[in-house]
Amino acid sequence: SYGSLTMTFNGEKYKESLKERKKLKSNLTKPQDSTFVIYEIADKSPEYYKGDDALPGFILDNIEYPGVAKSQNIEGTVQLTFIVETNGFVSNIKAIKGVNGGCTEEAIRIVSLLKWKPAEKNGKYVRYKVTYPIAFSLKNTTKDNSNGQQ
Secondary structure, three states: OOOOOOOOOOHHHHHHHHHHHHHHHHHOOOOEOOOOOEEOOOOEOOEEOOOHHHHHHHHHHHOOOOHHHHHOOOOEEEEEEEEEOOOOOEEEEEEEEOOOOOHHHHHHHHHHOOOEEOEEEOOEEEEEEEEEEEEEOHHHOOOOHHHOOO
């Protein structure tokens, strides 16, 4: 059988993608720790690659309140733990405290999208265990970006 695939190329989006990749690559200039030790204390903790102030905004922009949780008025805070790897990606995402109605799964999905500047110890990037809460509140379910605020 034969098939075809049509792809559109957007030059502007490609340029933006290149800029983001250069930012991530420039952040990873230090040697990486080759051991598999996971630290909870380091000389410098990991930081969201756009800055810690931008992290809540990213979460609010990308989170989708689960329909089941919305219909059953389920609210709460999902407590997650995960490892920020030496390359800035996230692994081993686990829920310490979950919330029903699909909230735990949505929190895990959001955290899996995050990119970080890795933790540093003794001049090397190291693996680092992070604990992070994501709150689900029905007050935040309607996103109105008309005035630039959530």
